[in-house]
Amino acid sequence: xxxxxxxxxxxxxxxxxxxxxxxxxxxxxxxxxxxxxxxxxxxxxxxxxxxxxxxxxxxxxxxxxxxxxxxxxxxxxxxxxxxxxxxxxxxxxxxxxxxxxxxxxxxxxxxxxxxxxxxxxxxxxxxxxxxxxxxxxxxxxxxxxxxxxxxxxxxxxxxxxxxxxxxxxxxxxx
Amino acid sequence: xxxxxxxxxxxxxxxxxxxxxxxxxxxxxxxxxxxxxxxxxxxxxxxxxxxxxxxxxxxxxxxxxxxxxxxxxxxxxxxxxxxxxxxxxxxxxxxxxxxxxxxxxxxxxxxxxxxxxxxxxxxxxxxxxxxxxxxxxxxxxxxxxxxxxxxxxxxxxxxxxxxxxxxxxxxxxxxxxxxxxxxxxxxxxxxxxxxxxxxxxxxxxxxxxxxxxxxxxxxxxxxxxxxxxxxxxxxxxxxxxxxxxxxxxxxxxxxxxxxxxxxxxxxxxxxxxxxxxxxxxxxxxxxxxxxxxxxxxxxxxxxxxxxxxxxxxxxxxxxxxxxxxxxxxxxxxxxxxxxxxxxxxxxxxxxxxxxxxxxxxxxxxxxxxxxxxxxxxxxxxxxxxxxxxxxxxxxxxxxxxxxxxxxxxxxxxxxxxxxxxxxxxxxxxxxxxxxxxxxxxxxxxxxxxxxxxxxxxxxxxxxxxxxxxxxxxxxxxxxxxxxxxxxxxxxxxxxxxxxxxxxxxxxxxxxxxxxxxxxxxxxxxxxxxxxxxxxxxxxxxxxxxxxxxxxxxxxxxxxxxxxxxxxxxxxxxxxxxxxxxxxxxxxxxxxxxxxxxxxxxxxxxxxxxxxxxxxxxxxxxxxxxxxxxxxxxxxxxxxxxxxxxxxxxxxxxxxxxxxxxxxxxxxxxxxxxxxxxxxxxxxxxxxxxxxxxxxxxxxxxxxxxxxxxxxxxxxxxxxxxxxxxxxxxxxxxxxxxxxxxxxxxxxxxxxxxxxxxxxxxxxx
Numbered sequence: 056x057x058x059x060x061x062x063x064x065x066x067x068x069x070x071x072x073x074x075x076x077x078x079x080x081x082x083x084x085x086x087x088x089x090x091x092x093x094x095x096x097x098x099x100x101x102x103x104x105x106x107x108x109x110x111x112x113x114x115x116x117x118x119x120x121x122x123x124x125x126x127x128x129x130x131x132x133x134x135x136x137x138x139x140x141x142x143x144x145x146x147x148x149x150x151x152x153x154x155x156x157x158x159x160x161x162x163x164x165x166x167x168x169x170x171x172x173x174x175x176x177x178x179x180x181x182x183x184x185x186x187x188x189x190x191x192x193x194x195x196x197x198x199x200x201x202x203x204x205x206x207x208x209x210x211x212x213x214x215x216x217x218x219x220x221x222x223x224x225x226x227x228x229x
Numbered sequence: 230x231x232x233x234x235x236x237x238x239x240x241x242x243x244x245x246x247x248x249x250x251x252x253x254x255x256x257x258x259x260x261x262x263x264x265x266x267x268x269x270x271x272x273x274x275x276x277x278x279x280x281x282x283x284x285x286x287x288x289x290x291x292x293x294x295x296x297x298x299x300x301x302x303x304x305x306x307x308x309x310x311x312x313x314x315x316x317x318x319x320x321x322x323x324x325x326x327x328x329x330x331x332x333x334x335x336x337x338x339x340x341x342x343x344x345x346x347x348x349x350x351x352x353x354x355x356x357x358x359x360x361x362x363x364x365x366x367x368x369x370x371x372x373x374x375x376x377x378x379x380x381x382x383x384x385x386x387x388x389x390x391x392x393x394x395x396x397x398x399x400x401x402x403x404x405x406x407x408x409x410x411x412x413x414x415x416x417x418x419x420x421x422x423x424x425x426x427x428x429x430x431x432x433x434x435x436x437x438x439x440x441x442x443x444x445x446x447x448x449x450x451x452x453x454x455x456x457x458x459x460x461x462x463x464x465x466x467x468x469x470x471x472x473x474x475x476x477x478x479x480x481x482x483x484x485x486x487x488x489x490x491x492x493x494x495x496x497x498x499x500x501x502x503x504x505x506x507x508x509x510x511x512x513x514x515x516x517x518x519x520x521x522x523x524x525x526x527x528x529x530x531x532x533x534x535x536x537x538x539x540x541x542x543x544x545x546x547x548x549x550x551x552x553x554x555x556x557x558x559x560x561x562x563x564x565x566x567x568x569x570x571x572x573x574x575x576x577x578x579x580x581x582x583x584x585x586x587x588x589x590x591x592x593x594x595x596x597x598x599x600x601x602x603x604x605x606x607x608x609x610x611x612x613x614x615x616x617x618x619x620x621x622x623x624x625x626x627x628x629x630x631x632x633x634x635x636x637x638x639x640x641x642x643x644x645x646x647x648x649x650x651x652x653x654x655x656x657x658x659x660x661x662x663x664x665x666x667x668x669x670x671x672x673x674x675x676x677x678x679x680x681x682x683x684x685x686x687x688x689x690x691x692x693x694x695x696x697x698x699x700x701x702x703x704x705x706x707x708x709x710x711x712x713x714x715x716x717x718x719x720x721x722x723x724x725x726x727x728x729x730x731x732x733x734x735x736x737x738x739x740x741x742x743x744x745x746x747x748x749x750x751x752x753x754x755x756x757x758x759x760x761x762x763x764x765x766x767x768x769x770x771x772x773x774x775x776x777x778x779x780x781x782x783x784x785x786x787x788x789x790x791x792x793x794x795x796x797x798x799x800x801x802x803x804x805x806x807x808x809x810x811x812x813x814x815x816x817x818x819x820x821x822x823x824x825x826x827x828x829x830x831x832x833x834x835x836x837x838x839x840x841x842x843x844x845x846x847x848x849x850x851x852x853x854x855x856x857x858x859x860x861x862x863x864x865x866x867x868x869x870x871x872x873x874x875x876x877x878x879x880x881x882x883x884x885x886x887x888x889x890x891x892x893x894x895x896x897x898x899x900x901x902x903x904x905x906x907x908x909x910x911x912x913x914x915x916x917x918x919x920x921x922x923x924x925x926x927x928x929x930x931x932x933x934x935x936x937x938x939x940x941x942x943x944x945x946x947x948x949x950x951x952x953x954x955x956x957x958x959x960x961x962x963x964x965x966x967x968x969x970x971x972x973x974x975x976x977x978x979x980x981x982x983x984x985x986x987x988x989x990x991x992x993x
Contacts, residue, residue, distance in 0.1 A: 092253020156724025
């Protein structure tokens with residue numbers, strides 16, 4: 056028995072027939088759609104290496120069943136840069152040496168992109184640390200990661216158009 | 230001072246590897262796939278000690294997608310997982326080596342021991358089939374507690390290893406030490422555990438094996454810390470075949486920390502399966518397997534004492550370590566405690582020492598090299614002991630260190646552990662670190678914290694470590710006809726940034742566009758031999774050879790250009806990708822230069838510079854903490870390091886090494902621990918029960934260097950890969966004991982100092 060789903064990944068539409076309902080979004084990306092940039096570190100939602108954006112929100116793709124992703128819009132690390140132009144979070148990660156081995160990095164970056172979009176950390180390193188703590192970096196590059204997220208967050212705030220809605224709640228501002 | 234060129238040695242050149250990593254284009258072993266590949270899955274023991282027989286394999290063999298199930302008889306012709314050690318016991322005998330078999334034959338010795346290997350078309354099919362294998366287990370008594378291993382009634386891990394002793398080892402001068410203790414004015418003792426840790430690189434181990442029937446050769450893709458060691462272990466010890474018939478390929482590695490150096494049993498298992506089945510086979514560890522089946526670090530029980538005279542001068546040092554080996558000896562496992570103790574007198578001038586190591590078997594995974602490998606244990610030992618000496622004598626912690634430091638005029642200094650320190654200014658970096666962190670003003674800060682209901686502690690450690698073990702690392706350079714320079718070297722980056730650091734040495738000698746330097750590591754086909762990465766050796770040994778090879782290649786290039794441009798070699802400069810007659814506009818680019826070479830050898834150079842002693846980086850770590858009385862939570866409020874790395878190749882890369890090292894050392898002190906139940910069940914097998922350092926517990930660090938060049942190598946480098954871990958653990962623990970001691974008179978607490986433990990101490 057197979058289950059058909061249709062989802063957009065990095066702006067490209069994919070129609071997928073799943074022959075096994077147990078396939079996670081992570082395995083779908085890595086093993087079936089040739090997008091190995093998203094990493095598997097624990098397969099239990101405990102390390103964050105598999106973080107991707109689903110409809111703009113960061114999730115652990117190892118905990119999401121592919122079958123539940125019908126109609127979703129997914130962004131992975133491979134879809135972040137615009138051609139040769141790096142996403143500001145990617146650029147900030149390089150600038151602040153926010154990684155060493157690079158294995159947790161796709162998850163860190165996707166998590167940071169999600170966090171900045173959530174708008175909950177502002178310019179507060181404590182909040183950034185807390186809200187990035189779902190992503191483990193064994194190389195211990197947390198100082199660089201925190202600095203990179205702060206800088207990318209500041210730049211995003213500077214570039215943002217005046218807000219008409221509240222990104223936290225999705226409700227319109229009064 | 231002249232400015233450092235942007236990509237030269239000493240510059241914070243941005244990493245060459247960064248762009249692929251931040252776009253998800255890194256290629257780690259599990260990212261590779263081959264046409265027609267099968268998937269392997271290891272069936273592991275759920276028991277810490279048992280004998281077993283297979284009741285039924287047929288059901289699993291007939292399951293969907295299953296192509297083979299390997300058991301011990303299928304690998305009976307293979308050698309065991311190698312153990313390399315040269316340890317000699319006090320009676321002159323060598324210890325019996327007790328290696329792990331590739332697959333267990335009727336008996337298992339720890340949770341996770343391998344009993345069968347299932348190969349199927351998909352991983353899910355292999356896992357499903359593994360559950361269908363019926364095994365009759367006969368459980369035996371087991372012991373996982375290091376301190377209990379030598380007890381008379383402890384269950385034996387090996388029936389023929391009396392007392393569970395793997396070996397006995399002694400170092401130092403027993404008589405002189407005993408005499409010093411007899412005449413001492415004071416003896417200060419401590420005892421503690423050095424906890425067991427898991428490496429926990431975020432990239433789990435993986436391999437992908439191919440067999441080429443026509444050539445009778447294997448290709449193994451796996452994350453390693455050096456392909457040559459891996460190849461040699463497989464060829465010489467496992468398959469007993471010609472090394473040329475095994476190609477090992479390592480691409481990007483998601484962290485190694487020592488553990489990925491080793492030839493674990495899953496690699497030959499996967500290779501055998503690939504050969505038997507004529508198809509590539511892939512094996513990828515999951516996180517729980519990592520906790521069970523990748524070697525662990527540390528795990529010592531320590532008793533130590535210092536003899537002091539009336540002025541607080543150290544007269545002699547003695548220690549007894551009970552060091553866990555695991556159930557089987559790890560590849561370098563036996564050498565970790567014996568190597569570590571050579572550093573146990575630290576930065577102090579101590580006339581004699583007497584150290585005994587009781588290496589013991591327990592029903593646990595092997596203990597082996599993990600970031601620092603014995604040296605963090607040594608630093609933790611001596612730096613905790615010195616703090617206790619200060620407390621017991623009433624001499625200030627900095628002052629007692631000053632009285633006992635090896636003084637600059639004593640170098641080169643032979644330690645009682647048999648080491649020869651070349652240089653060092655220990656008082657210099659300690660003084661600077663204490664000034665920087667306002668040691669003098671600490672009492673006021675503590676009073677302020679106490680006003681807010683918090684405890685405050687200030688701790689520091691002056692560490693030294695031995696890096697870059699004697700030897701060499703060959704570097705081969707080639708200028709290609711495309712005008713690129715290829716470096717082949719047998720070290721292996723695991724994230725340290727070797728591509729960048731080595732390129733900086735080349736750039737300095739041969740002013741070439743940074744992007745045109747190609748650093749090749751990780752393929753036995755490109756280079757016949759190499760020493761791998763470990764013990765912070767890649768830059769001190771590899772860097773020196775890369776520099777020397779670059780110098781030679783530059784000379785050859787100048788000669789070719791001189792001929793072509795009709796000038797003297799001395800008048801040629803190599804800058805901006807061209808060879809030019811100095812002061813003129815007459816030049817040729819490197820591509821033309823390579824094509825002008827009469828002989829291929831004229832555009833190649835190699836160097837293999839040997840170093841006959843270790844290098845000795847050292848420094849002072851200062852840690853200041855606050856403890857919340859209500860929750861027991863420890864917050865690191867200030868962390869500062871002054872390090873002597875001899876010479877800095879790339880400040881950015883260096884900072885990354887130091888930060889990461891501190892985080893790992895700090896995490897041993899405050900969070901991490903592998904826990905086995907006393908009877909051997911592993912209870913920390915995921916990130917939910919093994920506490921990893923996360924962003925929310927890690928502060929910003931202050932770091933500076935105060936370099937004193939090493940005299941052991943030409944460039945003065947000392948190595949920096951492990952230093953952070955070595956200094957951090959004692960600095961954090963000294964701060965914790967300072968806080969708890971001041972508040973409650975507590976003089977010792979075991980790692981990891983979790984909030985629960987602190988709360989119990991404060992409220993118990």
